Amino acid sequence: MLFPYGKVVTNESFYDRHEIRNTIHQLLKGTQSFTLKAPRRYGKTSLIKQTLLDINQEYFYVDFRKIPRLELFNTQLMEYIYSQMGLRGAIKQIQENIITFLKKHRSTVKVDVTLFEASVELFASDKNEEDKLIMILELLGKLSKELHHPLYIVFDEFQDAVNMSNEIDIYEVMRAEIQHHENICYIFAGSNTTMMTTIFETKSAPFYNFSRKITLAPFDKDELSKEVSQAFKSRRIIFENDVLLDHLIDRCGGHPANTMLVLQMIEFKMLEEDIKTITKAIIDQCYQAAQEEMHDLVMEYLKEIRMKEHLHDVLFRMANHQKQVLDSSSLQQKRKYLVDMGHLRHLRRGEYEIIDNFLRDELINENLQIT
Numbered sequence: 510m511l512f513p514y515g516k517v518v519t520n521e522s523f524y525d526r527h528e529i530r531n532t533i534h535q536l537l538k539g540t541q542s543f544t545l546k547a548p549r550r551y552g553k554t555s556l557i558k559q560t561l562l563d564i565n566q567e568y569f570y571v572d573f574r575k576i577p578r579l580e581l582f583n584t585q586l587m588e589y590i591y592s593q594m595g596l597r598g599a600i601k602q603i604q605e606n607i608i609t610f611l612k613k614h615r616s617t618v619k620v621d622v623t624l625f626e627a628s629v630e631l632f633a634s635d636k637n638e639e640d641k642l643i644m645i646l647e648l649l650g651k652l653s654k655e656l657h658h659p660l661y662i663v664f665d666e667f668q669d670a671v672n673m674s675n676e677i678d679i680y681e682v683m684r685a686e687i688q689h690h691e692n693i694c695y696i697f698a699g700s701n702t703t704m705m706t707t708i709f710e711t712k713s714a715p716f717y718n719f720s721r722k723i724t725l726a727p728f729d730k731d732e733l734s735k736e737v738s739q740a741f742k743s744r745r746i747i748f749e750n751d752v753l754l755d756h757l758i759d760r761c762g763g764h765p766a767n768t769m770l771v772l773q774m775i776e777f778k779m780l781e782e783d784i785k786t787i788t789k790a791i792i793d794q795c796y797q798a799a800q801e802e803m804h805d806l807v808m809e810y811l812k813e814i815r816m817k818e819h820l821h822d823v824l825f826r827m828a829n830h831q832k833q834v835l836d837s838s839s840l841q842q843k844r845k846y847l848v849d850m851g852h853l854r855h856l857r858r859g860e861y862e863i864i865d866n867f868l869r870d871e872l873i874n875e876n877l878q879i880t
């Protein structure tokens with residue numbers, strides 16, 4: 510398949526992103542922690558995994574959307590710590606018999622034996638998960654000092670880490686410890702949400718000044734256009750004329766997931782009908798099919814948008830090139846909110862753009878229904 514959709518993409522399925530890929534290589538090589546912020550379905554996870562793959566680095570990865578409980582996070586981090594000590598499958602062994610585990614590995618473990626013993630003690634202690642978290646992070650810091658290579662830790666959908674505990678401020682606790690970690694590169698990724706802004710971008714935010722901030726832009730039209738026509742050519746498929754592909758990319762607004770969905774539909778259609786020339790009619794048909802497939806998600810976005818006053822109106826007017834009616838400070842505030850939600854991108858002073866092309870289309874459609 511030329512254009513996979515919905516899962517994390519790497520290697521030959523990975524398109525575009527040339528410049529940012531190089532920037533991230535430099536950050537990674539310099540063990541410089543960074544934050545990658547972008548709307549949902551924009552290619553954050555793919556980019557991070559691809560760049561770590563490029564520099565051939567092992568890493569610890571957690572997606573906080575899938576880790577609702579602190580206990581689970583603690584266990585996974587401990588497993589990683591043990592793997593860095595040279596012990597694979599340690600947690601299972603500890604759970605089976607802690608004494609045997611200690612005896613078996615204390616003379617062969619790759620790190621200082623007191624560190625190893627402390628880790629086992631920590632595991633066996635009846636402390637609550639919040640206290641354990643602090644101790645595990647401390648342990649990680651100490652471990653990194655003993656190792657002769659940097660560690661790479663990816664915290665994906667970091668805005669959802671908040672859900673792990675009601676007892677403590679997870680972000681404060683994490684920052685307090687990991688700010689001292691020298692040989693660890695932390696990669697925080699998150700969807701644009703108010704929470705990401707609160708964690709990283711306000712002056713009183715726990716992670717303010719902690720890491721470099723990288724924003725993921727839309728796909729680059731020229732770069733993508735070249736690669737996509739190359740990919741089709743490898744299957745002996747061509748576009749009927751030169752501008753068709755560029756128009757399609759424009760129409761998708763460089764939205765990575767939406768673009769890939771349309772391209773995949775085109776790919777399948779060509780295969781199914783055994784044709785080799787992509788025409789405007791085929792593109793239109795596939796674009797529409799993709800739009801229909803994404804309809805439920807767009808409806809969810811709209812529901813979310815309608816929950817706060819004026820947001821829908823601001824977006825609606827943008828999509829339909831109508832004059833805004835709010836006073837400038839309220840308009841500014843609403844736009845900022847929409848940026849945090851991941852629906853708007855700030856281009857330059859006073860200029861914004863709707864991120865999801867299918868959402869934009871739906872708002873245009875709403876207008877057509879009215880008139």
Ligand SMILES: Nc1ncnc2c1ncn2[C@@H]1O[C@H](COP(=O)(O)OP(=O)(O)O)[C@@H](O)[C@H]1O
Nearest residue numbers: 514515516524550551552553554555765766769
């Ligand atoms: N560089 C890329 N090349 C090709 N497809 C991509 C790329 N980045 C994102 N996509 C498309 O977007 C989808 C979502 O990507 P993902 O990395 O999961 O985004 P996020 O982590 O921001 O939600 C992928 O399944 C793929 O279809």
Ligand SMILES: [Mg+2]
Nearest residue numbers: 553554555665
């Ligand atoms: Mg992701």
